[in-house]
Amino acid sequence: MIAAAEPTTTWYLLLSALLFVIGMVGVMIRRNPLVMFMCIELMLNAVNLSFVSLAPRVANIDGQTAVFFVMVVAAAEVVVGLGIIVSIMRGRTHATVDDVAELKG
Amino acid sequence: MVLLGALGVILRSNPVHAALSLVLTLFGVAVLFVAQDAHFLAAVQVIVYAGAIVVLFLFVIMLLGVDKAEDIKTEPLTAQRPLALVLGVGVFAVLATAIITSTDSVVRRGEGLTPTEVADPDANIRQIARSIFGDYVFAFEVVSILLLVAVVGTVLLTRRQRRVEVVSK
Numbered sequence: 001m002i003a004a005a006e007p008t009t010t011w012y013l014l015l016s017a018l019l020f021v022i023g024m025v026g027v028m029i030r031r032n033p034l035v036m037f038m039c040i041e042l043m044l045n046a047v048n049l050s051f052v053s054l055a056p057r058v059a060n061i062d063g064q065t066a067v068f069f070v071m072v073v074a075a076a077e078v079v080v081g082l083g084i085i086v087s088i089m090r091g092r093t094h095a096t097v098d099d100v101a102e103l104k105g
Numbered sequence: 106m107v108l109l110g111a112l113g114v115i116l117r118s119n120p121v122h123a124a125l126s127l128v129l130t131l132f133g134v135a136v137l138f139v140a141q142d143a144h145f146l147a148a149v150q151v152i153v154y155a156g157a158i159v160v161l162f163l164f165v166i167m168l169l170g171v172d173k174a175e176d177i178k179t180e181p182l183t184a185q186r187p188l189a190l191v192l193g194v195g196v197f198a199v200l201a202t203a204i205i206t207s208t209d210s211v212v213r214r215g216e217g218l219t220p221t222e223v224a225d226p227d228a229n230i231r232q233i234a235r236s237i238f239g240d241y242v243f244a245f246e247v248v249s250i251l252l253l254v255a256v257v258g259t260v261l262l263t264r265r266q267r268r269v270e271v272v273s274k
């Protein structure tokens with residue numbers, strides 16, 4: 001049984017790689033900017049997970065500090081991104097990223 | 106469970122369901138943090154991600170009124186999904202190969218964080234505090250300025266343009 005086995009760093013890293021790939025595929029196949037944003041959060045979380053699982057291996061707390069800063073920057077990024085999405089999509093009925101193509105000029 | 110939530114984010118056609126699946130994934134990652142003795146980060150994960158960010162997402166979904174199910178069946182660009190899947194599998198293969206081949210060096214490298222952690226449950230928090238406010242205090246200040254700039258910028262971005270008449274009166 002996998003659940004009974006003690007999870008090793010390799011398992012955590014594989015899980016984080018899988019999470020990252022899921023987020024990446026999500027960004028590529030979804031057309032709703034909000035859902036694409038959620039997928040970006042997924043990828044950030046995957047990287048955070050790999051940082052945290054590697055931090056004890058190198059006997060160093062710096063990995064967890066990096067994760068802390070990544071979280072703060074992700075929060076700021078979500079705030080700004082959602083602000084941009086709101087200001088673009090205001091007054092539109094449905095939102096896909098293809099609609100934003102008319103911005104080019 | 107983490108993977109289930111992640112798949113839910115990209116497969117549910119309703120954005121609200123996707124956001125709730127995201128909550129599942131974020132809580133799962135928080136549990137994994139606890140399992141690896143990163144208690145402080147687990148708390149921050151629950152509060153900031155599962156609390157604030159997902160609430161923000163749901164708020165914007167409701168504000169924009171896009172909580173209708175998206176038509177997920179039609180494919181706007183031909184062959185986009187198969188290509189994305191192939192690329193995803195390829196990237197995962199590369200990552201997995203790198204991880205597995207580097208396992209030995211990773212495992213042999215260190216003997217874990219200082220063993221005092223077992224005796225003192227607050228050691229993790231104390232170590233992080235010493236790291237953030239000691240070694241990285243400048244980055245900490247810069248990050249606080251970044252948050253301030255983000256708040257001001259968002260307010261400016263989403264503010265409605267005030268009508269000229271109202272101003273002139």
